[in-house]
Amino acid sequence: MKVGFLGSGIWGMALVSLLIKNNHEVLIWSIEEDVLDHLQKEKRHPKFKKAVFNDLVNTTKNINDIKECDVVIECVTAKGLRSVLSLLCMKEKLEKPFILSSKGIETHTGEILSEIAEEILGKEALIGILSGPTLADEVLSNHPTCAVAGSRHEKVQSLIKDLFESEHFNVQSSYDLHGVALGGAMKNVIAIACGMSAGLNLGYNTTAMLLTKGLQELKKMAVIKGCKEETMNTLSGLGDLIVTGVSPLSRNFRFGKHLGEGLGADEAKKEIGMVVEGEYTVKAAYALMVESDMDLPITKCVYNVLNSNMLPMEAIKKILHCYHEVQSA
Numbered sequence: 001m002k003v004g005f006l007g008s009g010i011w012g013m014a015l016v017s018l019l020i021k022n023n024h025e026v027l028i029w030s031i032e033e034d035v036l037d038h039l040q041k042e043k044r045h046p047k048f049k050k051a052v053f054n055d056l057v058n059t060t061k062n063i064n065d066i067k068e069c070d071v072v073i074e075c076v077t078a079k080g081l082r083s084v085l086s087l088l089c090m091k092e093k094l095e096k097p098f099i100l101s102s103k104g105i106e107t108h109t110g111e112i113l114s115e116i117a118e119e120i121l122g123k124e125a126l127i128g129i130l131s132g133p134t135l136a137d138e139v140l141s142n143h144p145t146c147a148v149a150g151s152r153h154e155k156v157q158s159l160i161k162d163l164f165e166s167e168h169f170n171v172q173s174s175y176d177l178h179g180v181a182l183g184g185a186m187k188n189v190i191a192i193a194c195g196m197s198a199g200l201n202l203g204y205n206t207t208a209m210l211l212t213k214g215l216q217e218l219k220k221m222a223v224i225k226g227c228k229e230e231t232m233n234t235l236s237g238l239g240d241l242i243v244t245g246v247s248p249l250s251r252n253f254r255f256g257k258h259l260g261e262g263l264g265a266d267e268a269k270k271e272i273g274m275v276v277e278g279e280y281t282v283k284a285a286y287a288l289m290v291e292s293d294m295d296l297p298i299t300k301c302v303y304n305v306l307n308s309n310m311l312p313m314e315a316i317k318k319i320l321h322c323y324h325e326v327q328s329a
Contacts, residue, residue, distance in 0.1 A: 002027065003163065004066030004096075005073050006084055008035045009274070012075035013051035014136040015101060018164045020056045028059045029066050031080075036061060050140040063088055071097045071159065077275050078104020078185070081113055085120050097126040097156055099163075103184035104277045105284035110291070112225065114150075114181040128156040129177060130164065131184040132235040133243035135250065139169065146170040148236040150180030172235065179222060179231030186221050187241040188278030189285055190214030192256035193298050193319065194245035196305070196312040199260020206316065210298065211245050213319065217296045221285065224292045252278040259305060260312045279306060297322035 001024050005016060008030035019026050030036055036059040038046045045051045063084075066072055072094060076084050081102060088094060098121060100113050111119070117127045132147035139145055149160035149171050157173040165171045174180050190210060197206045218232040218241065231237055244250040248257075255276045258268035269276055286303040289296045301315035 001025070001070040001163070002068075003071055003073060004069030005029070005075065006063075006066065006088070007075035007102075008032050008039070008045070009075060009077075010045075010048045010051075010136045011101065011134075013045050013048050014134075014139040015073065015075060015130075015164070016053065016057060017051055017140060018166060018169055020054060021166050022163065023056065024163060026057045027065060027069055028057065029061070029063050030059075033061055048136075048140075050137070064091070067094060067096065069096065071099065071163070073099040073101060073163075075101045078102050078106065078113060078277055079275075079280055082106065082116050082120070085117065089120060094121060094125075097128065097159055099156075099160060100127070100129040100181065101131070102277075103131065103181075103188065105185045105281045105288075107280050107284045107287075110284050110288045112178060112181045112185055114177050126153055126156050127151065127177065128153070128160050129180050129184075130160055130171070131180050131240065133239040135243060135247060137249050142168045144168055144170075146172060146235055146239075148172050148174050148180050148234060150174045150177045150236065152177050174231060174234070174236065176228045176231045178225060179227035180236040182222060182225055182227050183218055183232055183234075183237035184240055185277075185281050186218045186285060187214070187237070187244050188252040188276075189282045189299050189302055190217065190241055191244040191250055191252035192259070192278045192282070192302050193315070195250075195253040195256020195258075196260040196302075197256075197316055198253070199257040199262075200313055200316065202316065207246060209320065211241060214241055214245065214298055217298055220294055220296055221288070224288055224294060251276055255279070256302075256312075265306050278302075282306065295322075 003026045005028045040059045043053045128151035149157045161171045219229045222229045282303050285299045304310035
């Protein structure tokens with residue numbers, strides 16, 4: 001197939017590497033025109049040296065060229081999805097299958113990315129999402145990985161499998177499009193808390209608490225957004241939560257770790273050098289929590305660390321004592 005690809009970040013490059021392994025032709029568009037020039041000339045990304053390509057990969061600076069492809073895959077920032085998709089559909093709606101791979105919640109609307117896609121393309125559009133515990137560096141290193149193809153349409157689930165599945169990369173299916181998108185977004189908030197714990201040298205007991213209570217928050221947010229709670233128990237929820245909450249390869253985890261070590265948010269972002277989606281997601285999640293009158297203690301505490309000068313240690317202590325679970329006999 002000929003695949004139109006939006007974005008040129010590290011996760012995008014990992015996805016492109018999977019596509020060309022399956023002999024799909026890829027046309028990349030990005031706002032980073034210098035990166036496009038380098039990709040076209042050198043067949044490798046200037047920052048991510050493991051991402052080496054071949055003649056199946058080409059670039060364009062005209063986003064309208066993307067619409068001539070058989071399928072379109074986005075891998076831009078969550079913050080930039082609406083503007084990029086609107087630009088793509090400026091003259092006419094996209095009539096091809098559209099696959100999401102970014103993770104986040106739009107700050108000013110509280111919409112998960114699949115909701116944005118449906119708003120612009122229409123609810124009957126062939127929209128899908130690929131999500132799960134998929135660290136880009138490990139995918140590029142051919143570590144065995146399993147992800148989830150979410151879509152209301154079985155043929156889109158099958159399309160995602162055809163595009164990406166390989167010897168080292170397995171794709172499972174789900175009809176809960178919004179649930180798959182939500183799990184990938186919310187886990188970034190919990191990962192920041194886990195990173196703060198690591199930066200404070202609090203150990204694995206604390207991490208286990210945060211992951212367990214974090215899963216409860218994913219399920220509460222699923223109720224708020226009208227998704228299936230059970231989707232949060234799958235790879236696109238719990239699986240992604242675990243890998244993002246414990247791995248230093250996760251930029252959200254590293255961001256939180258820098259906060260725990262005493263850096264401010266701006267200093268921590270500078271150290272990461274890439275977009276930290278959880279910083280934006282927590283603002284949207286906090287607003288949704290307040291609007292729905294539902295208590296999400298980890299979300300609230302991470303928000304307050306980033307926006308109200310709460311200290312990371314104070315946040316962890318508050319989270320520790322905020323749940324009073326009643327165990328069944």
